[in-house]
Each structure stands twice: as C-alpha cells, then as structure tokens.
Amino acid sequence: DGAMPQLGFASGDPLTRDALFLPTDQHPQSSLAIALGCALNRRGTARTGPLCDTNIPRLFVAGDASRDAQFVVVAAAEGVKAACTINKALQLEELKQ
Numbered sequence: 001d002g003a004m005p006q007l008g009f010a011s012g013d014p015l016t017r018d019a020l021f022l023p024t025d026q027h028p029q030s031s032l033a034i035a036l037g038c039a040l041n042r043r044g045t046a047r048t049g050p051l052c053d054t055n056i057p058r059l060f061v062a063g064d065a066s067r068d069a070q071f072v073v074v075a076a077a078e079g080v081k082a083a084c085t086i087n088k089a090l091q092l093e094e095l096k097q
Helices: 032-036 072-096
Strands: none
Touching: none
C-alpha cells in the first residue's frame, strides 16, 4: 500500500517514521536566464540579490529559477518580494517624469 512504517539499517535498530523526504537532483529547464545575460549561481540558476534582483537592470527572478530551496511557499514569498520591489521602482520612475 506504499506505507513504510520503519526504516531498516545494516546495523542498529530500525527507526519508526510516518514520512520520508528525499532531495532530488534539480536543474534549470530553460536557458532563458543565460540568454538574458544573468549571472548564475553554483546551481546554474540566476544569481539574485536580497530583493530578487539580478545583475540585469529591471530583471527580477523568483522561485525555482533562482534559489536552492525548491518549495512552493518560498517561490510565492519571493514572488511577492519581487512584485513589491518592481512596484516601488515603477512608482519612482513615474515620480521622475
């Protein structure tokens, strides 16, 4: 039924667990960041600053395209951070006109 009530080891006692999470090897599925000229991090995703900004002016990246953590909640939070930063930048540009 897919249940795994215990983890067995070559030596030592088994561990009872309700769930097991395994990291997967993930890599970018698109070359868009490279095509746009983004600097990359060690994982080959776009390197970003604290506000999801890249080395390309006015280009922001969030979620799986930029971070090691592959969680929906992290991607959503980064998207909100990037959106707020973009909104602020657009407001400042409008004030300069």
